[in-house]
Structures are given as C-alpha cells and as structure tokens.
Amino acid sequence: MERSDSARPTGLEVARLAGVAQSSVSLVFSGKAQGRISPALERRIRDAATQLGYEPIHVGRALRSGEVGALGLVVTDFENAFFGPVSRGAQEAAAEAGLAVVLMEDRASDPVRSLDRGLVDGLLVFAVDPPEPTDRLAARVTLLEVVHPAYSGVVFDSADGMRQAVRHLNGLGHGTIGYAGVDTGRWTFRERRASWERAMADAGLPVDGRVAESAITLEAATAAARGLLAGASRPTAVVCADDLVTAGVYRAAAELGLRVPDDLSVVGFGGTIVGEVLSPAVTTLYASGRALGRVAVELALGRPSAPERRVVPVELRPGASTAVPGVPA
Amino acid sequence: MERSDSARPTGLEVARLAGVAQSSVSLVFSGKAQGRISPALERRIRDAATQLGYEPIHVGRALRSGEVGALGLVVTDFENAFFGPVSRGAQEAAAEAGLAVVLMEDRASDPVRSLDRGLVDGLLVFAVDPPEPTDRLAARVTLLEVVHPAYSGVVFDSADGMRQAVRHLNGLGHGTIGYAGVDTGRWTFRERRASWERAMADAGLPVDGRVAESAITLEAATAAARGLLAGASRPTAVVCADDLVTAGVYRAAAELGLRVPDDLSVVGFGGTIVGEVLSPAVTTLYASGRALGRVAVELALGRPSAPERRVVPVELRPGASTAVPGVPA
DNA sequence: CTGAAAGCGCTTACAG
DNA sequence: CTGAAAGCGCTTACAG
DSSP: OOOOOTTOOOHHHHHHHHTSOHHHHHHHHTTOOTTTSOHHHHHHHHHHHHHHTOOOOHHHHHHHHSOOSEEEEEESOTTOTTHHHHHHHHHHHHHHTTOEEEEEETTTSOHHHHHHTTSOSEEEEESSOOOOOOHHHHTTEEEESOOOTTSEEEEEOHHHHHHHHHHHHHHHTOOOEEEEEEOSOOHHHHHHHHHHHHHHHHTTOOOTTOEEEEOSSHHHHHHHHHHHHHSTTOOSEEEESSHHHHHHHHHHHHHTTOOTTTTOEEEEEEOOHHHHTSSSOOEEEEEOHHHHHHHHHHHHHHOOSSOOEEEEOEEEEOOSSOOSOOOOO | OOOOOTTOOOHHHHHHHHTSOHHHHHHHHTTOOTTTSOHHHHHHHHHHHHHHTOOOOHHHHHHHHSOOSEEEEEESOTTOTTHHHHHHHHHHHHHHTTOEEEEEETTTSOHHHHHHTTSOSEEEEESSOOOOOOHHHHTTEEEESOOOTTSEEEEEOHHHHHHHHHHHHHHHTOOOEEEEEEOSOOHHHHHHHHHHHHHHHHTTOOOTTOEEEEOSSHHHHHHHHHHHHHSTTOOSEEEESSHHHHHHHHHHHHHTTOOTTTTOEEEEEEOOHHHHTSSSOOEEEEEOHHHHHHHHHHHHHHOOSSOOEEEEOEEEEOOSSOOSOOOOO
16 A cells, blocks of 8 residues: 555645745645735646646644544444434534544444544544543543533433323323333433433333343344233333334234234334334434534534533424224233 | 643653653554564563553654555445445454544545545445546555446445346246336446346346336335336336335335235345344345455455456345245235 | 745664 | 664744
C-alpha cells in the first residue's frame, strides 16, 4: 500500500507551477484566502491545482491541527439491525460538520486506545458499557442509550414509551400484560424493563413474573417467549423490548398456535426493518435510531463543560398486532 | 475538538524521561527495536512510556509512511441488512492486518475524493457502480458484487445458486417458477436475474414474463409481488433476489390469501436477519456477506499487478417455504 | 497582499 | 548498540 504514487502532487508542486509560495496554496485550500490572496492569484493557484489533480492530503493538516476529523461509533455488534439507522444519523450529522464516522465493534477493537492513538477525535458509545471516566475521556466520549454521570449522552424516552404501550393495551382491555426483554445486563434493556414495570404499577396492573428475558438472538428470544406464552396463566398481551425479541414472540406464538392479535396482542419497540417485515404489522414503540445518532454527534461537537443529557421521544405507531383480548379458551 | 490536552505526551517527552534519544522511543514502539535497542534500554523506555501514559499517535506515522491504515467500505445504504455481515467480515480481516475500516455511504460522501485526500488507503466498493478507472484507482479499488475489467473484485456465485434453486423447485414438481428481483440497474441484481434466466433455460423451463422487479424497499417489493401473484397464470413458486424482496413476496402472498408453502413455494437469496425472522422459515440461497467482506480485504491487501477475481459460493439451505405444488384451485 | 520559515509527531537512513 | 538530523505535507504566526 505505498502512497508513493507518482500521481499524487503536493502543495509545493502546485506552488511552483503557479509561481507562488507553498503557503499561499495552503491558504487557498484551507479556505482562509479571503482578504489574504488576491482573486487573480487564487485563480492561478486553483488552475495549477486542477492541472495537477491536486487535493490537499488530510494527514498533513491533521498532524498540524491535532485533529483527525473523525468520530468513532462504538457498537456491540455490526449485525444488530438498529445499528444501521444510528450509523446513518451519526454520519449525516458528522458530514455536515466535515467529520467522518468510523465504526468500531466493541469486542474487536479497543476504542479508548484508538482515541489515545489519535485515530479519532471522540467516541460515540452506543449501548456499550462506558469506559472508566477520566478528564480526557469525559470531554471526548458521548453515550447513546447508556447513562453515566461522567459523560454526556442521549437516550430514548423509554419511560414515556412504556407508559404509552401499557395505556394502549389497558385501553383495549388487557389486564395481564407480559414483557419480553433482553438479559445482557446492558443499561438499555435494564431501563426498558424498569420503565415497563413502572408503567404497569402506575396503571395498577400486576406484573406477577410475566417476564421473559434472553440473549438478543432470534433463537433465544423464541425460547424465552415460549416459556412466557406456554403457561396456563399466559398474558393476553406482550410488550417487547426490541424488534428481534418481537420476532421471537411472533415465532413462539405461531408454534403454540396462538394468533396475533386474536389470541395475543403484541407491542414492539424499535422500528427497524426486522420489525417491519413481521406479519401482521406490529404495533410498535417507534424509536428513531437516526435521531439518536444525530443528537449524539451534536452533543459531541458541542463539548459542554459539564455532561449534558438529551432525550429522543418514542412514539406508539399502531399496527395490526394489538386488539381487544379474545375470550379465553 | 482541540487535541492540546496537556494529558497527551509525545515520544520526545518519553525519551527525556528515559534519558534516551527520541528515535529510540520510536524504534521501540514501531516494533523495530529487535537487535537495535538493548533489552535494558527498551525496559527503561517502556517504563517511562507507561508512567506518562504514552501511546504513539497515528498521524505522525501516517504522514511519514504515506499510509493511514484504513480502508473505506462504500455501500449504497447503511440500512440494508446485508451491510452488517459484509462490514463485519471486512473489519475482521482488516483488523488482522492492523487496518481500520471506514464506512461510507455512496450518496453522502465522495469516496474517490476521500481516497485522493488520503483519508483511506483503498476503497472496497460494495454493489455500487465503480468509479471511472485510472491507474491510481485500479490499484486501490476492490469491488464487491460488481464486475469491472479494470478492478479486482469478489462476487457471489449466483449462477450456481440459481441453478440450485431451480433444480430444487423443479425437483419438487414446479414448472412455473417466477422471479422477484430488484430493478435498480445495479450489477448485483442484473446478474441474479440473468442467472435465474439461464438456470430456467438450462432446465428447459419457460420464463414467460413471470418476473417482478422493484426498488429495494418492503413496500415496492410487496407491490411488485402482488402483480406477479395476482394473475390467473401465477407461478407456483418464486425465486427472490434479496431478503427484503422475499419479505415482500410473503406479504403479498398473505394479502392474496396464498399460503406458503401450500399454495406458493418461495426461495430466498441472502441470509440476513430480515430473512430469518420470516415465517415459515424460508428456503434460502445463503450468501455469506461476512465471507464477501473478508475476501475483499484480502484482495485489497494482496495488490496484484493485474485485476484478480474471486467467487464466494452460495448454498441452498432448506427451510419450510418450499413444497410440492398444491392442486390448482 | 505575499513569501520564507518553523513546527505538528512520527520514521528512517546515517554517523558514531 | 545508540543518537542527531532530515523530512513526510500541511498550517500558522511573522516579516516584508
């Protein structure tokens, strides 16, 4: 991978061709020519650059400025469907500020080391346990769907979302509402479960252990949902913490001969393509990953002196997976 | 985003603390100390570095070496489920070589410009039309699921995949087999369609316009599949070019009251989570995005003098979506 | 308005 | 086995 392509011209070569100083070339290309380089000279410089195919390389600037112009987005798992929208939102917002986003898988890379090596200027940490805080890190790490007192961060309003879900189901007449969640121990899913429990309590509904939690794979979610739905005292409705979990609930219901929504109402949480392809269309707490990613970048760019918190709202989108509970068999 | 953290020590500071030359520090950290720095000195240098929390920053090296140690993975759309596995495969292989992978969305960035600016050392172009070839680009661009004579690249063996699909369906007794594809005009999907047509011809089966193509969204795929399945001469089996398209076929079938596989057999292509959550489990031509990403990185690192081609096999994985055709109503 | 010079933090011949 | 020096391609005071 040698860069020694004879094809790559430097600012000095452009300067020579244009008959000016190298610094004048730099001024033009860093957008600081205004009032410092005459229009005629700028023209000449740009023409020379075009002729040579010059493009200032980034590392020269980076070394001088101490910034590489990139943020690292740390995720647990590239294959999680939620990562697509989050990544897109982050990239959009970063691109507007002239920054790139580098994706890092938590287990495969050492994000803090990447930061220390100056591979990125900051870290966006999505649903991953944050690193031990230091002053340096506190100014450079932004959390998504995690809360830690030392860091800025953005989270979904899952408390409000779960209230909407429980109110919706309760309004339809459901009294026994179960919960299908994720047991990885990460903040996101602890928060969603706690929010559901509070929403149930606020509605005066019993929880009674109607909770299934599992790893975040289709197989595990299906197995857990089977347990939740197989018992005699099965819930008539289930709130799910994630689209993949919803898929597991659908699958377990189908295996058990339960029809959605006739025999079982289901409310999802997420809004990724995984949830969208389910049939019947799932009534879901839509959480915009794109918004989450965008807000995180805004926080990272803002660099407040004290940690700052943002909340992205969650919205109940009616589908065909919830209905008035059927008469028990 | 000033890097002027007083916290970030330089190699010179480490050298001073250890009482050696800065170049000795460099030698130790670039792994070239062997036979050049005595073990005792190396110890002293490493101790000093640990004490200061020194980590060589990357841009210094990058400027000197002309390489940034990163490959850009260019995709059409971050939200395509296929991108997860491809990205993971690429990152794994790149990490083994000490390289990072930067993700770029084709429409949002200008990948060639990123290459020219030295933001990345090479481009992995996934299912996106390749840039106009130049000598410089030919050595630095690797194509995934696209073929162009000027570039190295890796593709799925869709010809073999489609043969397997048609043989499987024909073996079950299906004579009228339709095709649900994607009409974006990109190489990937032109190739899959052509492969299906050849496989049909080889099996002596008529095509007769039983083809539906659409944009790669659930809505569009559903609408196109509706057209394919609504007619009187509807196929008894459909081969799909993508998991999202398969989801559309399932949805259209459900709308039309066709049961899978009793009334309609379906073979998918892909193997992403989007396909996995469908019910019944889809018989699919499994194509490993992870392998595709990995092979692409290997090609990129190999830097052959002439463009090199690789093929990743596709494998028919039986599910519950294909069966002997039912008696026509 | 323009140019010569120093320096960002590394690596790499080169001299001892 | 170790160190002093040059240089990668930029940016930024500084002097004219």
